[in-house]
Amino acid sequence: MLTFLLLLATAIFVLYRYYCSVNKKWEQRGIPGPKPEFLFGNLREIWDFDKPRSLVLRDWTKQFGKIYGFFEGQRPFIVVSDFETINEIIVKKFDHFYPRARFALQERKDGPSTRIIEARGPHWKRLRALGSMAFTNKSLRNILSTVEDSATNVVDGMGRHQGEINTLEYFQEYTLDVICKVALGMRDVKMFNNEYLASCRGIFYRPLRHPVTVLPxxxxxxxxxIRGLFFLLCKNPYNYSFQYNISAKLAIVRSPFVVLMEMLKKNVEDRKAQRANGLKSTGDFIDLFLDAEVDVSEVQFGEDSDTARRLSSDEIVGQCLVFLLAGFDTTSNSLAYTTHFLANHDDVQKKLIDEIDSFLIENETIEVERLNELPYMDAVIKESLRHYPLGSTVVTRECAKSCEIGGFKFEIGDQIATDTWSMHMDENVWGKYAKEFRPERWLEESSRPRAAFQSFGEGPRICLGMRLAYIEEKIALIKLLSRFTIEKTTNTNPIKLLGSLTVGPEKVMVKLVKRYSV
Structure with a gap:
């Protein structure tokens, strides 16, 4: 018994010393930052849903400067908001920083189920090449009418509501409707009655203090x-029925992520069976991925060779999952933020409406290429995104080759998070009035490099669906502002920001006023 207690005490002491040494990593390298707690590091400071991680990093930047370190549990991160350093990391020295920092529950090595957002090296290049086929000019032209129909339907729904409305809820319905139809071929999906909505919201509106995030x-x-145990506890033995079961009851909650994966997997398997029976291709992303073929040879990831020219079923599910989640949350948030700004800036709204009216007079139909003829709309959207950058938590990198940038030494394995929120308000980059909402800044001559704007990332790993996002936003604004003006109400200001994976408004309340009878 005494021997056992001595061994236990020794083990506890060794673990204690180990975790204490991890917490000294940045101190030993002379990197400032918030003081970490034993074991938790600074995790408890960034896991509140009511104060998103990105806003905590912004506050720390004010306190510790443009380069500092913190600890997500036992995962050390360097936070950077210095533009020149970020430009070197994500653009100029991409070969030194090509991997994204791993997510908490991500596998240590790439495998068949690794998604494009997580993939590294040749595996990432392969998935990127195959995934980019969904966003060619031809593909975007093919889906334009679907986006238009969805935009018309959601604006119709807004118009039927009396009094003020929460635009965020409507735009979530819109973006989910679009992505379900263009990515998953769900032509019979019903807006305002979409079975995917609850799962998508469950993923983005979950606190970081959830065990799935904390334990890894x-x-x-x-x-x-931990990952294997998590999926084991969430596995549903009753094929694709989504009711609770014995293994799910062992878990704290039925994971919306796993539910969504199961639904997507069933959708892909059904499509493969339909194609085998001679069903005509619908031209959506699933069909594109099933048909996908590129000239790839000796592609490797991890320790396994991956020479397949086609995506596996797991990879197709992974691609669809990424596009579904990214297309749902970020674009709906962006549109909601934009309506908030328009409600508060009548002069901006009037200019935008005038541009839309002129555009519609000159164009009987909307075409992808013609959307570029809306420069002021483009400026309004970008200025909104500058104030509320999307997906800032995924603009991360891991140092693959040690190097020095601006006198700062990055070592192999260093995980870097960009503080986009601070950089987007940096007066050294955006000028004296950086904090003002002024779309005109995007129409003025500027020597500001592209990488100063990080809402979609930048460099080779820039968001693959960026063009689709802009198309969805522009068409929605055309449909909305050609019929209504947006007015603020007593509940419009201020907006409350929430989130974990992304930062979004709790709600955006405005009133729509008909411009004319339709």
Whole structure:
């Protein structure tokens, strides 16, 4: 018994010393930052849903400067908001920083189920090449009418509502409707009655203090084991019925992520069966991926060779999952933010309406290429995104080759997070009036490099669906502002920001006023 207690005490002491040494990593390298707690690091400071991680990093930047370190549990991160350094990391020295920093529950090595947002090296290049086929000019032209129909339907729904409305709820319905139809071929999906909506909201509106996030952050060396246990507990043995079961009851909650994966997997398998029976291709993303073929040879990821020219079923599900989630949350948030700004800036709204009216007079139909003839709309959208950058938590990198940038030494394995929120308000980059909402800044001559704007990332890993997002936003604004003006109400200001994976408004309340009888 005494021997056992001595061994236990020794083990506890060794673990204690180990975790204490991890917490000194940045201190030993002379990197400032918030003081970490034992085991948790700074995790408890960034896991509140009511104060998103990105806003905490912004506050720390004010306190510790443009380069500092913090600890997501036992996962050390360097936070950068210095533009020149960020430009070197994500653009100029991409070969030194090509991987994204791993997510908490991500596998230690790439495998068949690794998604494009997580993939590295040749595996990422392969998935990127295959995935880009969904966003060619031809593909975007093919889906334009679907986007228009969805935009018309959501504006019709807004118009039927009396009094003030929460635009965020409507835009979530819109973006989900679009992505379900163009990515998943769900032609019979019903707006305002979409079975995917609850799962999508469940993924984005979940606090970071959830065990699925906390445990891998506290014990990153056994993340594969934690990941395996998580999926085991969430596995549904009743094929694709989504009711609770014995294994799900063992979990704290039925994971919306796993539910969504199961739904997508069923959708892909059904499509493969339909194609085998001679069903005509619908031209959506699933069909594109099933048909996808590129000239790839000796592609490798991890320790396994991957020479397949076609995507596997798991990879197709992974691609669809990424496009579904990215297309749902970020674009709906962006549109909601834009309506908030328009409600508060009548002069901007009037200019935008005038541009839309002129555009519609000159164009009987909307075409992808013609959307570029709306420069002021483009400026309004970008200025909104500058104030509320999307997906800032995924603009991360991991140092693959040690190097020095601006006198700062990055070592192999360093995980870097960009503080986009601070950089987008940096007066050294955006001028004296950086905090003002002024779309005209995007129409003026400027020596500001592209990488100063990080809402979609930049460099080779820039968001693959960026063009689709802009198309969805522009068409929605055309349909909305050609029929209504947006007015603020007593509940419009201020907006409350929430989130974990992304930062979004709790709600955006405005009133729509008909411009004329339709």
């Amino acid at each position: 952050s506290l014990f990153p060396s056994v993340v594969n084991e």
